[in-house]
Structures are given as structure tokens and as C-alpha cells.
Amino acid sequence: MKVNLGRRATSALAVAMVAAGTVAATAGAASADANQWVPIGQVHGVGVYASSWNTDASNKIATDLLPSDGGDEVQVTCWTHGLDIDGQGNVWYQSVNVYYTWYGVYSLPQTGYEYGAYVDGNAWFHANTWDECAS
Numbered sequence: 001m002k003v004n005l006g007r008r009a010t011s012a013l014a015v016a017m018v019a020a021g022t023v024a025a026t027a028g029a030a031s032a033d034a035n036q037w038v039p040i041g042q043v044h045g046v047g048v049y050a051s052s053w054n055t056d057a058s059n060k061i062a063t064d065l066l067p068s069d070g071g072d073e074v075q076v077t078c079w080t081h082g083l084d085i086d087g088q089g090n091v092w093y094q095s096v097n098v099y100y101t102w103y104g105v106y107s108l109p110q111t112g113y114e115y116g117a118y119v120d121g122n123a124w125f126h127a128n129t130w131d132e133c134a135s
Helices: 002-032 116-120
Strands: 036-039 046-049 060-065 073-081 091-100 104-115
Touching (some): 060 104, 073 104
Antiparallel strands (some): 036 073, 046 060, 073 091
């Protein structure tokens, strides 16, 4: 009887360890994808702003990313909330670098924000690829 109880306890412990490892691996996967380069895939330009709550031209910190350039990208670190533009949602991507086909990698002078719906239709957000930015 003691041997059987020992086997049950060992099995339960093994199952718990596998479950914990799966949770840890899943949590780590979201963070591991931070700083992912995302191509501009929509039909209009994407502004790079100092805040996700202000789309005034004076709030821009870099030249717009353009799909017509055929390769502009944004390096996303996480997502956050901001203005809802034309009812397309309030998801914004936070970044520290952008890539222009005509220039190369440009390190932003401060954290930048790009409207997720304009970057990729919020595809990466809906795929749960990144964590929400820390407040």
C-alpha cells in the first residue's frame, strides 16, 4: 500500500511539474517575441508618435512609415491603449526602432507609438504575440 501511494504521489508531482513548465514556457513565449519586427502591411502611412493619446503632427517623432516603400517596418516591444481612430480600436504598438527601406534602422529619440490598426490591422495583437506595456 505504501509503495502504491508513493507512486501516486510521484505521478502527481510529475504532472504538476509538467503543468508548471508548460505555464512557464507559455508565459516566456509572449515575452520572447518582444522586439519583433513587423512590416507595414496596410494601405496608408503609419505615424510614429510620442504618445498613443495624441495624433497631432507636433507629436510625431519620426517620418511616417509607408507601405509604398515596400519594406518599412516597426520593431514592437509591447502594446498599449490609446486613441481609437475611425472605430478601428484603441490598440497601439510601442517601439524603440523603425526601419525605412530608404534609410535602414532608425533608433527613435524616445519610445514611439504606432496605431496597430494601421500597422497590421492589429493582427499581432490579436495573435497574443506581445505583452501589454507596463503602466
